[in-house]
Amino acid sequence: MTMQPIFQQALGPAWDRLGDVIRRHYTMTPFSGDYVCVRGTMNEVWHAPWAALLMPFGRLFGALVPHQGTNVPIEVHYRCHPDDANLYWDRVFHFPGKPPFHFRSHMEHDAKQGSEVIEYVRFGIGMRLAVSAEDGAVVFRDMGYIWRIAGLRIPLPLGLFLGTASVEERPDPADADHFTMKMLLRHRWFGDVFRYSGRFHLGPRLGPQ
Template identity: 60%
Template sequence: MSERRPVFQEVLGEDWHRLGEVIRRHYFLRSFSDDYICVEGVMQEVEHSAFAKLLLPFARIVGALVPYRGRDVPIEVHYTARPGDGTLHWNRVFHFAGRRPFHFRSHMQQVGPSEVIEFVRFGVGMRLRVTAEDGALVFRDEGYVWRLFGYDVPLPVGLLLGTGYIEERPIDGRSFSMRMTLKHPLFGELFRYSGRFTVPEETNEGVPAA
């Protein structure tokens, strides 16, 4: 077995041990591996504002955000490491009533100590500062970028979408809560979703995502 540490242990350094045990089990995935985990849960709310609705066509093009509203939405999230490039890949599958499953895909790459970029389509990404706070894994928006020929070019998209905040907070030994918000300085909260997830008793190393 590889001695490589989990990706987020590399990102957080010694602060990795400040995370709740269930969060550390959730993020056991190592870079340059084929580690895989799926967590299942329910989103108590998935919301966006009237102003945000105007932005959804752009968001759909780049594969960002969730275009529907709902309550108590079943969801599973597939996390996969990639052996070839060191990135972590997310496939969030929302099951809105009366609709086909909606897939929100992205991938994440470490770019420095306590810093990652989460990318959607066409190289558009959000730079995120990562911290461990009271057992929770917290991501704070540090601005948007466009990866072009290997360079991360700053994008002023935050003037439209506002500032992102994401946290995953332990509840007990097998479950955690998740919350995401996008807030605009003028128009207030544009997007939010929150839910509760269960981590499987056993995690899988070297099992590819479905």
């Protein structure tokens, strides 16, 4: 059992090629109860008009942000649970005039996956993500969807409807404690489906909460 942070496990030696703020961001020890919060502003949260058809499913699985806006305040809470090796995320979007919207998920990695992690939302629905270090940034690329049930991982053809996702977090050269991020979900035929981007300040890592 390794006690390395989950993305260090996935990246191996490439972990050292990440920018300092990105490494500090994710230096959270499995089974520790470590906690980090980053706060920032989403410059844009956008989805294509037809993507409204997907929102009922997104709400069911807790996977899609249903609102749009600019300059949207956000905080993201990261936790390592004392009882497992996973990394838990709670993204809290503050759209004006609406209750805070939570997008919760967790990421898992095991030695058999190499540089791949799986991000799970509700009901065992997961997205396989290849992790890489590129010019100091951590980059995640969609490798397909799965459904985990009864110990099995069943491939799901959700990419036919949703498209392919990519996410990056990149050090901000103007400030050692800030980073930028962007997420893009793009369909090969229909173009951009979802996208958001923003800038964040990294708070201190805390012990068990």
